[in-house]
Amino acid sequence: MANLASSAVTVLEAWTEGGLNGKRNVAKRVTLILTGQGSVANKITAASLGFQRILEASAAVNADKDEVFPTAVSPDGTELYLVVAAETAHVPSDVTDTVTLTIKGIS
Numbered sequence: 001m002a003n004l005a006s007s008a009v010t011v012l013e014a015w016t017e018g019g020l021n022g023k024r025n026v027a028k029r030v031t032l033i034l035t036g037q038g039s040v041a042n043k044i045t046a047a048s049l050g051f052q053r054i055l056e057a058s059a060a061v062n063a064d065k066d067e068v069f070p071t072a073v074s075p076d077g078t079e080l081y082l083v084v085a086a087e088t089a090h091v092p093s094d095v096t097d098t099v100t101l102t103i104k105g106i107s
Helices: none
Strands: 009-017 025-037 053-057 060-062 071-073 079-082 095-106
Touching: 053 071, 053 079, 079 095
Parallel strands: none
Antiparallel strands: 009 025, 025 095, 053 095, 060 095, 071 079
């Protein structure tokens, strides 16, 4: 396994948020084709998602709509982690699935 490649990211829609005089953040609704990413070892990086830094992310829903993966952003905003809800440890986990989620960050 390896880090998520930018070629496995499809941007469904994107928009800018924020004030006219302040920073503007970018929001993207994306589909990710995961082949064992989401943990600390096999990363979903901000760069692969088209961001310098990730600010927040929604839960990821798989293509079959029968599984939801909670997400967490690393403290420095450079990585996105997925948690398999069925695991009692609630630690970042590698996921192999196609998921859709919304991510906000700094481009």
